[in-house]
Amino acid sequence: DHAAAEARLLEQLPDSLPIYAYPSKPGSVANLAGVSSLPRVLAGFLVVVALAAIGHALVAGVLRRRRDLAIVRVLGFVRPQVATTITWQSLTLAAIGLVAGIPLGVAVGRLVWGVVADGVGVLPSPVVPVAVVSALVPVTLAAGVVFALLPARAAIHQRPADGLRVE
Secondary structure (H helix, E strand, O other): OHHHHHHHHHHHOOOOOOOOOOOOOOHHHHHHHHHOOHHHHHHHHHHHHHHHHHHHHHHHHHHHOHHHHHHHHHHOOOHHHHHHHHHHHHHHHHHHHHHHHHHHHHHHHHHHHHHHHHHHOOOOOOOOOHHHHHHHHHHHHHHHHHHHHHHHHHHHOOOHHHHHOOO
């Protein structure tokens, strides 16, 4: 019983000793709880920006390479091969993003957390969620394939003569 133990302790202690109190969190550590959702919001925003960048790069690439796609169609590429080409372009962009983004994200995250932890006076011991980082790979590659569908469809339905026409 907490109250009985406290009463016995106060009886045995001299009156000159201060009454004990449970430690409380420092104000700067307590303030961190107010921004605990910020990393998730920032990660979600960065995912949206990355998906928009991949989509924009694919659409711009298909428009820029319209003549090249028309030439390979004339040389014998069939529609599925054009779609596969654009899908591989998308997967290449996604793979480059993963190869550069995961190590850079872990390094920058550790660095930023070290600065924040030092500022509030806590021990910086960052934890990298390996399961989440590992799940990024197939999800990113799947998103790359999904994002390739619309530009591939546009390239498939374009007539080679339109792509070869001099503007």
